Amino acid sequence: xxxxxxxxxxxxxxxxxxxxxxxxxxxxxxxxxxxxxxxxxxxxxxxxxxxxxxxxxxxxxxxxxxxxxxxxxxxxxxxxxxxxxxxxxxxxxxxxxxxxxxxxxxxxxxxxxxxxxxxxxxxxxxxxxxxxxxxxxxxxxxxxxxxxxxxxxxxxxxxxxxxxxxxxxxxxxxxxxxxxxxxxxxxxxxxxxxxxxxxxxxxxxxxxxxxxxxxxxxxxxxxxxxxxxxxxxxxxxxxxxxxxxxxxxxxxxxxxxxxxxxxxxxxxxxxxxxxxxxxxxxxxxxxxxxxxxxxxxxxxxxxxxxxxxxxxxxxxxxxxxxxxxxxxxxxxxxxxxxxxxxxxxxxxxxxxxxxxxxxxxxxxxxxxxxxxxxxxxxxxxxxxxxxxxxxxxxxxxxxxxxxxxxxxxxxxxxxxxxxxxxxxx
DNA sequence: TCTGGGGTCCTATTCCTA
DNA sequence: TCTGTAGGAATAGGACCC
Numbered sequence: 001x002x003x004x005x006x007x008x009x010x011x012x013x014x015x016x017x018x019x020x021x022x023x024x025x026x027x028x029x030x031x032x033x034x035x036x037x038x039x040x041x042x043x044x045x046x047x048x049x050x051x052x053x054x055x056x057x058x059x060x061x062x063x064x065x066x067x068x069x070x071x072x073x074x075x076x077x078x079x080x081x082x083x084x085x086x087x088x089x090x091x092x093x094x095x096x097x098x099x100x101x102x103x104x105x106x107x108x109x110x111x112x113x114x115x116x117x118x119x120x121x122x123x124x125x126x127x128x129x130x131x132x133x134x135x136x137x138x139x140x141x142x143x144x145x146x147x148x149x150x151x152x153x154x155x156x157x158x159x160x161x162x163x164x165x166x167x168x169x170x171x172x173x174x175x176x177x178x179x180x181x182x183x184x185x186x187x188x189x190x191x192x193x194x195x196x197x198x199x200x201x202x203x204x205x206x207x208x209x210x211x212x213x214x215x216x217x218x219x220x221x222x223x224x225x226x227x228x229x230x231x232x233x234x235x236x237x238x239x240x241x242x243x244x245x246x247x248x249x250x251x252x253x254x255x256x257x258x259x260x261x262x263x264x265x266x267x268x269x270x271x272x273x274x275x276x277x278x279x280x281x282x283x284x285x286x287x288x289x290x291x292x293x294x295x296x297x298x299x300x301x302x303x304x305x306x307x308x309x310x311x312x313x314x315x316x317x318x319x320x321x322x323x324x325x326x327x328x329x330x331x332x333x334x335x336x337x338x339x340x341x342x343x344x345x346x347x348x349x350x351x352x353x354x355x356x357x358x359x360x361x362x363x364x365x366x367x368x369x370x371x372x373x374x375x376x377x378x379x380x381x382x383x384x385x386x387x388x389x390x391x392x393x394x395x396x397x398x399x400x401x402x403x404x405x406x407x408x409x410x411x412x413x414x415x416x417x418x419x420x421x422x423x424x425x
Numbered sequence: 426t427c428t429g430g431g432g433t434c435c436t437a438t439t440c441c442t443a
Numbered sequence: 444t445c446t447g448t449a450g451g452a453a454t455a456g457g458a459c460c461c
Contacts, residue, residue: 040429047429062461065427108461202459234435258433265429300453310428316454348429416429
């Protein structure tokens with residue numbers, strides 16, 4: 001069995017769930033069926049993570065500010081996301097995928113690439129496998145998905161998008177469900193698409209491309225490659241290749257984690273150093289625990305600060321050796337915070353760790369004064385206590401107040417502060 | 426009228442060292 | 444010791460993805 005081998009033509013599937021989070025919410029609460037459902041932060045600073053097709057009819061889409069969504073559809077049902085629930089569905093989804101091929105590359109909870117080149121003899125062509133997966137996902141999970149089938153990853157992705165239901169005016173038109181783009185049809189499929197359809201073309205790149213006269217993928221293909229390289233650098237060449245359907249990237253089942261971080265937008269800006277200092281400690285603790293869960297340690301600690309006016313800065317510090325303890329990361333993060341003037345108001349604070357290495361094993365230098373070694377034992381004890389008694393059973397002393405301990409969990413605030421998510425005190 | 430949280434990748438600049 | 448230079452690591456920011 002091989003994945004994307006050269007020579008013979010590959011068959012790659014892209015599977016994409018239809019409004020995944022909202023569909024799961026409807027599944028667990030059938031009262032929501034047929035209603036405009038919005039999953040995301042309901043507070044003033046929240047955004048839409050996912051919404052049902054009934055909501056899309058009102059012009060709502062993911063990443064839209066929640067306040068705007070509420071104006072467009074005042075009677076929409078806002079649901080705060082249930083990250084653990086989606087993770088569970090995602091895990092079952094991947095089990096289905098892996099029953100067809102071991103070559104599965106998950107790109108988010110609800111999307112994956114499958115290389116079925118080696119499975120064709122046993123299971124039929126790409127289209128047959130696509131229909132089989134779609135109906136099994138519906139039967140086993142009760143959710144709809146769209147499947148794109150093509151000789152390359154990015155064309156498969158565009159095909160699955162084209163196979164989705166569409167909002168036309170005030171109506172939802174069902175999609176094809178499965179769409180096949182054979183090798184001979186790739187260019188005809190690509191050329192009429194707007195350049196924004198290409199993976200890697202966002203607002204900034206679209207503006208540049210339009211200045212060069214490229215509105216469609218076909219226009220882009222007709223531009224000289226060296227002109228694109230000059231104005232867009234490395235990605236110019238990449239986009240030109242894509243416009244000609246050239247995408248040799250393989251489906252890669254395992255991908256190394258490059259960074260682990262935590263960030264949070266506050267319902268109200270913070271101006272005091274003390275509060276933010278405590279927040280940095282809290283986030284460092286959360287990041288450290290996730291690093292240890294993944295058996296990782298990192299050398300570079302990054303502090304991210306977004307000010308009241310949305311201006312965002314990062315400050316980083318690279319340590320002589322990799323660490324994974326809460327206090328170690330907190331010390332670096334708070335030292336970086338000391339150098340930032342926060343008096344104008346901070347809207348978001350984030351702590352992340354990069355430069356990761358596996359194993360969590362640390363090469364200690366004398367500079368570390370043995371702290372990380374001491375904390376290594378303490379961290380193991382903290383992890384054991386949390387596993388048994390929950391995340392809030394133990395944590396940094398500075399985070400305890402009259403209401404108890406405040407420990408951050410992944411997904412606890414995925415889409416912005418909640419409506420009552422005041423953190424000011 | 427506003428703009429989340431998890432990331433990856435690329436580029437430019439700065440600083441250090443050979 | 445001074446000067447130039449080349450390369451690598453660290454740093455910061457921006458664009459993009461779901």
